[in-house]
Amino acid sequence: AAGVIQSPRHLIKEKRETATLKCYPIPRHDTVYWYQQGPGQDPQFLISFYEKMQSDKGSIPDRFSAQQFSDYHSELNMSSLELGDSALYFCASSLDSTSTDTQYFGPGTRLTVL
């Protein structure tokens, strides 16, 4: 079965640089979610989109922005990167956010900020 695809899988950036993470949800899933998992931490919800509209927002820094496109893929844009942004970034997708559907996670993008 098709799963959530995230690219790139690994990314190394310098401080103050920008990064773009991409997420391709499971086919027919219309909702995507972004989570950040720091080293040794539990995942923290950042933001979600349903039908290309932002549907919920968590502890996402102002330096980060995200959007969902017409093909339902999503991008997380991160600017002015800081050392503390080093983490595993997960994208998850679900079929219908209105029914509290189960979220299926991608493999994650490991971001390292030097």
Add this chain to the structure above:
Amino acid sequence: AQTVTQSQPEMSVQEAETVTLSCTYDTSESDYYLFWYKQPPSRQMILVIRQEAYKQQNATENRFSVNFQKAAKSFSLKISDSQLGDAAMYFCAYMQGGSEKLVFGKGMKLTVNP
């Protein structure tokens, strides 16, 4: 705010034996969902099992079952016939009905000894 507590940071079990992972949560809501996710060394987040709060029957998925005690706000995961591949971090997670955000516990590392 809802919180999820996993009080045991680590546990170990012998192969083929049974182990129970504990989780408690705090909420004043009546409509919510509970999940167990597994994170093996690959760091992929894999759904293990899901429980709707309105359902009295405990969820079961093959060797995995839950003991959902709504009044006590307890949601434990039982793994029967433990296998080496069950070794992973296990996260308990809560989602309020109508919300998009998963709230995770701090996780518990399970070791399976041959």
